[in-house]
Amino acid sequence: MLLGHSTWSFENKPVIKSSSTVGGPFEAKGKIADDFDVLHEDLWLGQDSYEKAEKVLFEEALLRTTEKVNMTKDDIQFLLAGNLINQLTPVNFAARTIGVPFLGLFGACSTSMEGLALAAMIVNSHYGNNVLTGAVSHNAAAERQFRYPTEYGSQKPPTAQWTVTGAGVALLTSEGDGPYVTSATIGRVVDMGLTDPFNMGGAMAPAAVDTIEAHLRDTQKDINDYDLIVTGDLGKVGREASLELFIKHGITIDESKYQDCGLMIYEEDQEVFAGGSGTACSAVVVYGHLLNRMKKGELKSILSVATGALLSPLSYQQKESIPCIAHAVSIEYGGERS
Amino acid sequence: MLLGHSTWSFENKPVIKSSSTVGGPFEAKGKIADDFDVLHEDLWLGQDSYEKAEKVLFEEALLRTTEKVNMTKDDIQFLLAGNLINQLTPVNFAARTIGVPFLGLFGACSTSMEGLALAAMIVNSHYGNNVLTGAVSHNAAAERQFRYPTEYGSQKPPTAQWTVTGAGVALLTSEGDGPYVTSATIGRVVDMGLTDPFNMGGAMAPAAVDTIEAHLRDTQKDINDYDLIVTGDLGKVGREASLELFIKHGITIDESKYQDCGLMIYEEDQEVFAGGSGTACSAVVVYGHLLNRMKKGELKSILSVATGALLSPLSYQQKESIPCIAHAVSIEYGGERS
Numbered sequence: 001m002l003l004g005h006s007t008w009s010f011e012n013k014p015v016i017k018s019s020s021t022v023g024g025p026f027e028a029k030g031k032i033a034d035d036f037d038v039l040h041e042d043l044w045l046g047q048d049s050y051e052k053a054e055k056v057l058f059e060e061a062l063l064r065t066t067e068k069v070n071m072t073k074d075d076i077q078f079l080l081a082g083n084l085i086n087q088l089t090p091v092n093f094a095a096r097t098i099g100v101p102f103l104g105l106f107g108a109c110s111t112s113m114e115g116l117a118l119a120a121m122i123v124n125s126h127y128g129n130n131v132l133t134g135a136v137s138h139n140a141a142a143e144r145q146f147r148y149p150t151e152y153g154s155q156k157p158p159t160a161q162w163t164v165t166g167a168g169v170a171l172l173t174s175e176g177d178g179p180y181v182t183s184a185t186i187g188r189v190v191d192m193g194l195t196d197p198f199n200m201g202g203a204m205a206p207a208a209v210d211t212i213e214a215h216l217r218d219t220q221k222d223i224n225d226y227d228l229i230v231t232g233d234l235g236k237v238g239r240e241a242s243l244e245l246f247i248k249h250g251i252t253i254d255e256s257k258y259q260d261c262g263l264m265i266y267e268e269d270q271e272v273f274a275g276g277s278g279t280a281c282s283a284v285v286v287y288g289h290l291l292n293r294m295k296k297g298e299l300k301s302i303l304s305v306a307t308g309a310l311l312s313p314l315s316y317q318q319k320e321s322i323p324c325i326a327h328a329v330s331i332e333y334g335g336e337r338s
Numbered sequence: 339m340l341l342g343h344s345t346w347s348f349e350n351k352p353v354i355k356s357s358s359t360v361g362g363p364f365e366a367k368g369k370i371a372d373d374f375d376v377l378h379e380d381l382w383l384g385q386d387s388y389e390k391a392e393k394v395l396f397e398e399a400l401l402r403t404t405e406k407v408n409m410t411k412d413d414i415q416f417l418l419a420g421n422l423i424n425q426l427t428p429v430n431f432a433a434r435t436i437g438v439p440f441l442g443l444f445g446a447c448s449t450s451m452e453g454l455a456l457a458a459m460i461v462n463s464h465y466g467n468n469v470l471t472g473a474v475s476h477n478a479a480a481e482r483q484f485r486y487p488t489e490y491g492s493q494k495p496p497t498a499q500w501t502v503t504g505a506g507v508a509l510l511t512s513e514g515d516g517p518y519v520t521s522a523t524i525g526r527v528v529d530m531g532l533t534d535p536f537n538m539g540g541a542m543a544p545a546a547v548d549t550i551e552a553h554l555r556d557t558q559k560d561i562n563d564y565d566l567i568v569t570g571d572l573g574k575v576g577r578e579a580s581l582e583l584f585i586k587h588g589i590t591i592d593e594s595k596y597q598d599c600g601l602m603i604y605e606e607d608q609e610v611f612a613g614g615s616g617t618a619c620s621a622v623v624v625y626g627h628l629l630n631r632m633k634k635g636e637l638k639s640i641l642s643v644a645t646g647a648l649l650s651p652l653s654y655q656q657k658e659s660i661p662c663i664a665h666a667v668s669i670e671y672g673g674e675r676s
Contacts, residue, residue: 126340127459
């Protein structure tokens with residue numbers, strides 16, 4: 001059912017029956033290392049390119065997710081996924097490996113929740129019983145494509161962010177036990193005219209606030225109804241900017257219940273500038289750490305708001321500003337499912 | 339409802355209430371020029387880059403589609419769209435202009451039918467009443483990104499194809515009159531190991547056949563039940579390869595009822611090598627020419643099978659083969675809608 005203008009309410013409460021996260025060596029030293037299913041010591045994952053390493057990250061997350069519930073690819077109807085690399089090649093090749101019907105998505109770092117929203121709709125509307133969705137990114141592959149190869153050692157300002165090397169995948173099903181998806185709000189493109197690709201958190205903050213406000217309006221919820229609202233990768237700068245926007249819009253938010261995946265994944269002493277980012281950032285934090293916390297009973301309801309900066313190196317060179325977007329998905333667990 | 343393994347059946351028959359197509363100067367000389375709503379004499383569309391021209395093509399198609407039925411962007415709930423350019427920037431910027439909740443898709447030249455399938459699901463399942471979907475491509479922007487700037491005048495083999503400059507958009511609604519969407523089959527990635535980016539038709543043919551066969555199996559239809567099965571952009575080489583595959587698989591197809599958008603858009607004397615291609619190829623042929631033929635009563639049922647080659651310049655340089663995909667959507671008109 002459509003709620004308000006842009007929110008999908010999932011009355012059948014599709015279940016996240018299984019999920020899996022895979023990370024790289026830097027993530028292995030991070031704050032939520034224990035929440036990963038697989039952590040790699042080698043950034044190359046034994047491959048001869050970072051893009052192929054990214055493909056393997058995603059293949060592993062897909063495989064683990066199904067294996068955990070004794071499923072094979074034959075049990076899966078659809079895969080919805082995306083990443084940052086041009087033409088989504090790492091995800092396309094992983095989709096070739098798993099061989100199930102595939103829908104490619106691009107929402108930059110909002111892709112994880114774009115996929116979860118659509119997968120939940122498919123399951124809720126009986127268009128699939130077992131649907132996989134996920135996102136992946138690789139630090140060195142993204143750096144080369146968007147900035148410089150990491151081997152160049154180019155410097156960055158403190159507003160820059162650190163692309164997560166990792167993959168997060170969730171399996172949505174129509175039956176079973178697990179945290180379930182209750183609604184999703186699809187964001188519109190918001191662009192406040194910022195042009196600095198080294199401050200994407202600041203650029204994305206208005207999109208996050210816009211989608212959260214739309215979600216609250218559509219669902220008639222209060223911002224403090226959720227145990228946690230977690231943005232994707234605003235980082236320090238973007239989080240501050242979003243808090244200022246909430247104040248400006250007359251919304252009082254309990255800061256302890258408003259966090260950012262980009263600020264949850266690494267330790268304070270890891271040099272990640274303003275925080276983590278990348279398509280995998282929200283995917284690994286939500287599908288690993290936060291679902292684990294929900295299963296432990298620490299959180300009963302979260303709103304995951306993945307944020308994406310929809311620019312390209314070319315659009316930056318052409319002096320365009322940074323169009324941003326955010327999609328929000330609410331996940332609940334612990335109450336009555338139906 | 340899910341039919342078989344990978345087909346969505348739309349029992350509420352979402353209506354294509356409006357559609358619009360925009361083309362460039364080369365398309366203006368083509369076989370279906372009369373079916374375009376707007377044709378531009380200037381490949382730049384008055385912009386200072388081809389990417390911005392591509393954005394304008396898409397904005398125009400969005401605007402025309404809504405204007406035709408006296409709607410504004412305020413009547414629209416969602417836009418699902420994609421294109422070939424890295425990070426989808428022309429579409430992202432057009433989504434910023436229209437300002438409605440946006441889902442970015444990437445399926446290379448299969449994007450048009452990926453979008454139509456998802457938009458039909460949204461409308462069919464009451465998650466939106468007025469949903470826009472479309473695709474766009476620009477010859478010179480795609481050439482620069484995937485091959486060389488056109489100004490270089492580099493030569494191509496006869497198996498190469500010509501990227502369409504154009505945009506096609508459809509408005510799906512839950513009520514009203516017009517051709518309606520009855521089902522969609524989501525394709526899986528098929529890769530037969532071909533590596534030549536100048537023969538994408540040949541690479542994509544097995545994916546088209548795989549999806550058509552899945553569609554017939556899931557819906558229990560015969561290949562000749564449709565007035566027309568139209569592939570996206572297989573071109574001459576890919577069409578021949580697909581016909582051979584049908585024969586090999588024991589399927590007898592009436593060749594007059596099996597056509598390719600890439601072979602329908604240009605005149606015989608236009609130098610397009612093996613045919614048209616690009617994200618817009620199937621979008622402009624289906625949303626313009628073929629819907630017009632349906633409205634005239636010439637066609638009652640078509641299966642549009644958009645085909646995508648999910649490679650990138652980088653994956654080619656890394657000596658990967660070309661993963662391909664095809665999504666099929668059936669459109670009917672003239673019979674009883676419900």
